[in-house]
Amino acid sequence: MTGTGLLNFGFEFVEIFAFIVLATVGLAVIFGMMGIINLAHGEFILVGAYATTFTFAAGLPLPLAMLSGVVLTAVYGLVLERLIIRHLYGRLLDSMVVTWGISLVMIQLTRIAFGNTAPGIGIPFGQLPVVDGPVYYLVLAVVAVGVLGGLYALFMWTDFGVRARATMQDESTARSMGVDTDRMYMSTFAIGSGLAGLAGALYAPVLTVTPEYGTGFLIEAFVAVVVGGASVLVGTVLASGLLGTVNAAVTNVAGTFMGQVAMLIAAIIAIRLMPDGITGLLADWRENRGESQ
Amino acid sequence: MSVGSSDGPLAAVRRPFEGPNTMGNSPAFWLGFAVAVVALAALPVLFGLYAAEVGAVFLAYALLGMSLAFIWGYCGILSFGQVAFFGVAGYAFGIVAINAATLTGLTLALLAAIAVSTAFAAALGYFMFYGGVRDVYVTILTLVVALVLYTFMGQTAGGEWAIGDARLGGFNGMSGVPDLAVGIGSTGVEIGLLGHYYVTLGALVATYLGLRALVNSQFGYAMVATREDEDRTAMFGYDTTFIKLVVFTIGGAIAGLGGVLFTTQNNYVDPSVFGITAAALPVVWASVGGRTSLIGTVGAALAIQFVDYRLALSGSEWALVLIGSLLMFVVLVMPEGVAPRLHEYIVEYREDADPSPAPQEPPAATEEVGD
Numbered sequence: 001m002t003g004t005g006l007l008n009f010g011f012e013f014v015e016i017f018a019f020i021v022l023a024t025v026g027l028a029v030i031f032g033m034m035g036i037i038n039l040a041h042g043e044f045i046l047v048g049a050y051a052t053t054f055t056f057a058a059g060l061p062l063p064l065a066m067l068s069g070v071v072l073t074a075v076y077g078l079v080l081e082r083l084i085i086r087h088l089y090g091r092l093l094d095s096m097v098v099t100w101g102i103s104l105v106m107i108q109l110t111r112i113a114f115g116n117t118a119p120g121i122g123i124p125f126g127q128l129p130v131v132d133g134p135v136y137y138l139v140l141a142v143v144a145v146g147v148l149g150g151l152y153a154l155f156m157w158t159d160f161g162v163r164a165r166a167t168m169q170d171e172s173t174a175r176s177m178g179v180d181t182d183r184m185y186m187s188t189f190a191i192g193s194g195l196a197g198l199a200g201a202l203y204a205p206v207l208t209v210t211p212e213y214g215t216g217f218l219i220e221a222f223v224a225v226v227v228g229g230a231s232v233l234v235g236t237v238l239a240s241g242l243l244g245t246v247n248a249a250v251t252n253v254a255g256t257f258m259g260q261v262a263m264l265i266a267a268i269i270a271i272r273l274m275p276d277g278i279t280g281l282l283a284d285w286r287e288n289r290g291e292s293q
Numbered sequence: 294m295s296v297g298s299s300d301g302p303l304a305a306v307r308r309p310f311e312g313p314n315t316m317g318n319s320p321a322f323w324l325g326f327a328v329a330v331v332a333l334a335a336l337p338v339l340f341g342l343y344a345a346e347v348g349a350v351f352l353a354y355a356l357l358g359m360s361l362a363f364i365w366g367y368c369g370i371l372s373f374g375q376v377a378f379f380g381v382a383g384y385a386f387g388i389v390a391i392n393a394a395t396l397t398g399l400t401l402a403l404l405a406a407i408a409v410s411t412a413f414a415a416a417l418g419y420f421m422f423y424g425g426v427r428d429v430y431v432t433i434l435t436l437v438v439a440l441v442l443y444t445f446m447g448q449t450a451g452g453e454w455a456i457g458d459a460r461l462g463g464f465n466g467m468s469g470v471p472d473l474a475v476g477i478g479s480t481g482v483e484i485g486l487l488g489h490y491y492v493t494l495g496a497l498v499a500t501y502l503g504l505r506a507l508v509n510s511q512f513g514y515a516m517v518a519t520r521e522d523e524d525r526t527a528m529f530g531y532d533t534t535f536i537k538l539v540v541f542t543i544g545g546a547i548a549g550l551g552g553v554l555f556t557t558q559n560n561y562v563d564p565s566v567f568g569i570t571a572a573a574l575p576v577v578w579a580s581v582g583g584r585t586s587l588i589g590t591v592g593a594a595l596a597i598q599f600v601d602y603r604l605a606l607s608g609s610e611w612a613l614v615l616i617g618s619l620l621m622f623v624v625l626v627m628p629e630g631v632a633p634r635l636h637e638y639i640v641e642y643r644e645d646a647d648p649s650p651a652p653q654e655p656p657a658a659t660e661e662v663g664d
Contacts, residue, residue: 093371098624100573104617112610219440222433275425
């Protein structure tokens, strides 16, 4: 592979990795914490995108517009959690069905309220030298890594993180130790929603914002969550890395569409070999090693 | 108990279709069922050909809904991708039928389409259940399969995406799919508009009765046991993985049958059958009607699609909002669905009226079903 070829592959990988991480992380936080797959994930992303587009069109600078997208989505998630989702804890399949209902309503309400198009935002920062692509994709990658780092810090180093992980592992014990688990669920859901909003906000300049905008993130997000397994951070990173590498390598040789196809085939093989996801396999492996020692 | 008794002459006919796994084992239920079928059969007579045209689509949807109620309600496999089999069968029929638009060809197309959707379901089911994929992961994987098909079929607009004379057509879809026909050589029937309605209705009724017989058979008991507690059922020596595979495959076949009838009615199929909105509909019907009640799901499919159609006719955009809200409302307020709830009321009412427990519907069995 030549120098530029390698650079192209690297850029492709960075672009796809960032997309998968950002699309997945909100879903993964909610799934890892409560075991709920939020079928309205795409529409949370949609809220972030619309909030960004419209506040930007109203004259807010882009970073602030994006921030407002994140905050609005988090608040939105909080409201939904209080009104609907909290009645469904412990009812996994029901919660998926209900969030799908939310998704249908939101897509259609968006269409009724805003029509089929939204004002566009130009891609900031211009083009990269050497590699064919905008600088903005590198910014996205930095943000993606920053989000992962931030989540790691939040869950590992803060008091909140300890409580959240305790709730995740054993709710009743956590509650008997004085953790307000109800509140933990509420805040985790809000964080997950905010992260979905972040994905929507960040990709608003790149992808055309329509009522179906959120659906464009779903395949990657669902596949990465399933491949990653229940452990939020490790799962997301490893799954995004694996899927991103396959996708980028094939895209580089055979084009975007074949890259997508190869990624899905890789995902299918991964799920066949590791039904509990990569982190499920890691947990097994760790257990076996513990036994043999 | 207003009508007849279990010793009536029809009891023997009814017996294979009755048991603890289905609601509605009373003569009154069957009378209502007969009235409903007659009313559906009379629809084209009362409202004309156009009603038959629209009605056939709803009936095809009802088959799709029933396929989900069967696998979800009776075996606990929640598939969000039943539309994948529905659409794949539609496309398969189109591809064969456009290339071989003779009587023999169209008969083969029908068989091929159902074979393809069945094989697809079997392959996906084998892959999932023997790979140890469970619960939520099954649900998400099936949805991803449908979404991937949507994306894939959407990019087949180019001329290179043609199989023989059949152009897949990308988002514009595959048009010019011939009507259904059955025959060999020059002997056979082409099924026209009115015929198509009755064929669809017949397929729906036959599938309904067939599934009722199946869920009340030994295999049906094993299915329900798998739903209730898979590990325990496996402990008793049942091959639960195989049971799930068989159930999922049958579900795929029924959805495929619905897909063929849907495609031949419209003479057209496009990727939106795989889309996220289309994929949600079977889940809505089964949740609202009651997934443990095949007839409830059918009723919900017909009613919801009828309302959706009327709203679309009047130019309203609120149908999806209504459908989504209905779904949320039902799951929050009566998670088991409308039909099982109604059934509970009826059983209670009968018990109040008649102090000795009714022989046809032991309350204990009812509770199990209502789970």
